[in-house]
Amino acid sequence: MSNKVKISFYGAAGTVTGSKFLLETQEYNILIDAGMFQGLKELRKLNWKDFPFPPKDIDTVLLTHGHLDHSGYLPRLVMQGFNGPILGTSPSLAIASIILRDSAKIQEENAEKANKEDFSSHSPALPFYNIEQAEKAITLFEKVEPEDWITLSENIKARFIKNGHILGATFIELDIFGKLWVFSGDIGREQDLLLEPPGRPQWADYLIMESTYGDRRHPVEDVDEILSSEIENVINTNGSLIIPSFAVERLQSLMFKLWQLYKKNKIPNIPIFIDSPMGNEVLDVFERFPQWHKLDLNEFREMKKHFKIITSYKDTWKTIDYNRPKVVIAGSGMVTGGRVLTYLRYYLEKPETTVLLVGFQAEGTRGRQLLEGSQEIKIFGKYCQVNAKIKHIDSLSAHADQVGLLAWTSEIKNIPEQVFLVHGEPHSRDALRVKLKDVYKWNTSSPELHESFSAS
Structure with a gap:
């Protein structure tokens, strides 16, 4: 039998989103992650194309973590014939389940709205997948324990190792015919509010590594001071602070930050509304898996009581009509969908509104448009004037910066035969490539979408 391994980059190559890496061998085929493309329209259109390799011939999917750009393509993969196990840690599978159900629900609602209000170029507008299709993918989930080697076939085994970033996230090591393939997934930060x-x-013959922040260091920002100042401002102007937030990790980090500020008397007891059905479910995942984070459970429960957690769309409208100073944290983090769009539709035109972006804004997203000073953005088929103040905190990212990425590689004892840089915009990947060459003399490349390489 040939020991040849072919790797194909079907996502997160030449772009940040859509992670999909296929490993083909004569005895077993493995897909690492199955993520959706997000951002620019030409990228989103790629989601609708059939997977380039027959999904029925994929033996298993290994999931680094539950984020949509790593798990959101799973229902489509199953629709096209995949029927193998989808392996991940228990928190990752719990989060992926929440994200897939939420994504399917949003897509069904958006398609229904587009058809009702006739603002789609497709007739009829269809969801990318529906709730039933998401549930079918979830039935294939199988949990793994971190650190344990799992035998996949005669000559292939895998293990998942905690990687910070979000609850349950891992990097994955694959021993294939005696060579170690390491897939970084998304790498977390050394100093994280919630995670270790x-x-x-320690070793990598082939390293597939993310490069989201490969060209920069996280800025040194006084996040406590920024949050305190913005809350003081909305109180003085009888305004609203709208914070679009990722439902996983970012929302919980913001809650913890604001809770700490309140306990230290740095902010008053202003109403803080949490409007993210998915984020609420992720709070329950934190409670179910305390061994995966640093928060004391008693304090975690006390913290939750401090916030006004919205559980129905009816309460969303009540919050919109609430005309006193308030803070609203709502999904999604890049303003691509979710409840935050409903708020922004009514609040972007108000000069007393502040929109605080708290993370990476991918090219082509509404968040990036706001960050770059767009005077109007399109929401639900209509243009909204941007009179609100747009602010940005960049230091809360759950991704390692260039220093963190180099630290993550610092204990690899050998010189990898090949390093592939993925999951980054072109400048980020190239900056990290140069840095890895200067520091380690490693042979690195930046594969493009659909590019393949063979190794033996």
């Missing part, structure tokens, strides 16, 4: 530092690989 990421693990570090």
Whole structure:
């Protein structure tokens, strides 16, 4: 039998989103992650194309973590014939289940709205997948324990190692015919409010590594001062602070930050509304898996009581009509969908509104448009004037910056035969490529979408 391994980059190559890496061997085929493309329209259109390799011939999917750009393509993969196990840690599978159900629900609602209000170029507008299709993918989930080697076939085994970033996230090591393939997934930060530092690989014959922040260091910002100042401002102007937030990790980090500020008397007891059905479910995942984070459960429960957690769309409208100073944290983090769009539709035109972006804004998203000073953005088929103040906190990212990425690689004892840089915009990947060459003399490349390489 040939020991040849072919790797194909079907996502997160030449772009940040849509992670999909296929490993083909004569005895077993493995897909690492199955993410959706997000951002620019030409990228989103790629989601609708059939997977380039027959999904029925994929033996298993290994999930680094539950984010949509790593798990959101799973229902489509199943629709096209995949029927193998989808392996991930228990928190990752719990989060992926929440994200897939939420994504399906939003897509069904958006398609229904587009058809009703006739603002889609498709007739009829269809959801990318529906709730039933998401549930079918979820039935294939199988949990793994971190650190344990799992035998996949005669000559292939895998293990998942904690990697910070979000609850349950891992990097994955694959021993294939005696060579170690390491897939970084998304690498977390050394100093994280909620999570322990990421693990570090000790050996890698082939390294597939993310490069989201490969060209920069996270800025040194006084996040407490920024949040306190913005809350003081909305109180003085009888305004609203709208914070679009990722439902996983970012929302919980913001809650913890604001809770700490309140306990230290740095902010008054202003109403803080949490409007993210998915985020609420992720709070329950934090409670179910205390061994995966640093928060004391008693304090976590006390913290939750401090916030006004919205559970119905009816309460969303009540919050919109609430005309006193308030803070609203709502999904989604890049303003691509979710409840935050409903708020922005009514609040963007108000000069007393502040929109605080709290993370990476991918190219082509509404968040990036706001960040770059767009005077109007399109929401539900209509243009909204941007009179609100747009602010940005960049230091809350759950991704390691260039220093963190180098630290993550620092314990690899050998020189990898090949390093592939993925999951980054072109400048980020190239900056990290140069840095890895200067520091380690490693042979690195930046594969493009659908590019393949063979190794033996």
